[in-house]
Amino acid sequence: MTARNVRVFYGEFEAITGVSIDVTREDVTAFIGPSGCGKSTFLRCLNRMNDTVAGARVVGDIQLDGEDIYSPAMDVVQLRARVGMVFQKPNPFPKSIYENVAYGPRIHGLARTKADMDGIVEQSLRRAGLWDEVKDRLADSGTALSGGQQQRLCIARAIAVNPEVILMDEPASALDPIATAKIEELIDDLRGRYAIVIVTHNMQQAARVSQKTAFFHLGTVVEYGDTREIFTNPKETRTKDYITGRYG
Ligand SMILES: Nc1ncnc2c1ncn2[C@@H]1O[C@H](COP(=O)(O)OP(=O)(O)OP(=O)(O)O)[C@@H](O)[C@H]1O
Numbered sequence: 001m002t003a004r005n006v007r008v009f010y011g012e013f014e015a016i017t018g019v020s021i022d023v024t025r026e027d028v029t030a031f032i033g034p035s036g037c038g039k040s041t042f043l044r045c046l047n048r049m050n051d052t053v054a055g056a057r058v059v060g061d062i063q064l065d066g067e068d069i070y071s072p073a074m075d076v077v078q079l080r081a082r083v084g085m086v087f088q089k090p091n092p093f094p095k096s097i098y099e100n101v102a103y104g105p106r107i108h109g110l111a112r113t114k115a116d117m118d119g120i121v122e123q124s125l126r127r128a129g130l131w132d133e134v135k136d137r138l139a140d141s142g143t144a145l146s147g148g149q150q151q152r153l154c155i156a157r158a159i160a161v162n163p164e165v166i167l168m169d170e171p172a173s174a175l176d177p178i179a180t181a182k183i184e185e186l187i188d189d190l191r192g193r194y195a196i197v198i199v200t201h202n203m204q205q206a207a208r209v210s211q212k213t214a215f216f217h218l219g220t221v222v223e224y225g226d227t228r229e230i231f232t233n234p235k236e237t238r239t240k241d242y243i244t245g246r247y248g
Contacts, residue, residue, distance in 0.1 A: 001046065001083070001165055001195060006060035008041050008050065015041045017219040018060075023165065023212075028187055028196045030206035030227065033216030034242065039199045042216070043167050046197065047083035048076055064164065081108055084158030088170040090150035092142030092157075097134050100142040100153055101125060104161040120160055127193075128156035129186045148179025152186065165195040173201065184209050203243055207231050215239045 001023045008016035016038045023029045023046075031039040041050070048069060050056040062069050069079055081104065092100050101121045102111075111117035121138070125131040130152040134145070142153050151171060158166050168187070172180040187196055187209045200206050206213055207227060214224040215238075223230060223239040234240045 002061075002063050003042075003045070004061040006042065006045055006058065006062060008038070008045060009057045009059070010053075011055045015219050016045070019216075019221050021214055021221065021224060023195045023197050025164075025192060025195045027211035028191050028198060028209050029212045029214065030210035031197065031199045031214050031216060032201075032203060032206050032242070033222075035201075037216040038219045039216050040169055043169055043197060043199055046165065046167055047080050047085055048074075049080075049085065051076065078108075081161040082163055083165040083167060084161065084163040086151070086154050086158055086166065086168045086171045089174050090147055090154050092145070092150050092153050094141065094143055096139050097125075097142050097145070097153060098138040101156050101160045104157060108161055110161065124156040124160040125153075127159050127190065128152045129182065129189065130156055146179070148175050148182055151175060151179070151183060155183075155186065155190075159190075159194075163194055165197070166190070168196065168198040170199055170201065172205065180205075203231075215242060217242070 004020045006016055006019045007014060019042055031043065033039055044050045045058050045062060050058055064082060093103065098121055101124050102117050105111050105117060105120050111120055122131060125134060130149060133149060142150065145153060172183045184205065187198065190196060198209060210227045213227040213230040214221045215230060217238055223234060223236045230239060231243055234243060
């Protein structure tokens with residue numbers, strides 16, 4: 001996925017002032033930066049979630065496999081399956097674990113038979129590292145799971161519709177350290193299969209899970225490159241000040 005010269009306006013206010021970035025399957029990309037710098041706003045451009053935000057306007061070019069995602073020809077429902085999203089607070093549907101995962105494949109017509117659907121549900125839960133914990137209680141409500149399990153269920157739900165990209169907006173910030181570690185391990189397991197972008201306030205987390213990092217500040221990307229370089233040898237003073245805790 002490539003983004004070029006992306007700008008986002010909320011009314012008159014320009015929240016993103018020209019961001020260009022590539023995200024690939026090979027690397028997990030982390031977006032870091034102080035509160036209000038535009039990480040979530042930019043993330044939401046990548047699957048047109050800003051379309052649902054009143055007053056938001058996106059300018060620039062964002063392509064998925066060479067297709068302009070803002071083209072009138074783009075089917076937004078399809079796009080959001082191809083570019084899935086996981087939010088800060090786990091948000092399973094108030095339905096069974098099975099239904100949470102089966103819902104997307106059903107509306108996208110991905111399963112012809114019950115056996116197909118069972119296969120998709122199992123594979124998605126396995127990839128999300130949740131299968132062993134829930135296989136004997138697929139009919140229980142998704143909302144009855146622990147927070148960490150709910151977040152992995154949301155990841156399984158995103159996986160179930162064969163996404164190319166998964167966007168994660170602070171996916172572990174509402175979780176305890178053990179559940180957080182599981183999500184981080186999972187992100188690493190999923191790398192290579194899906195392009196993953198994670199917004200995080202936790203710099204240790206960015207350093208642990210990502211290979212590429214973009215440091216956002218005041219609506220722009222100050223520095224973007226290999227995570228190791230950004231954390232050990234940042235080129236920009238503003239990046240250095242942020243990662244050494246001088247502000248933010
Ligand atoms: N719906 C909105 N309407 C108007 N302004 C908004 C809206 N959403 C965000 N903004 C503004 O856009 C800027 C970027 O916000 P955004 O939430 O993208 O930052 P962020 O880096 O994700 O912050 P945080 O880390 O606190 O979540 C901020 O100045 C914010 O106040």
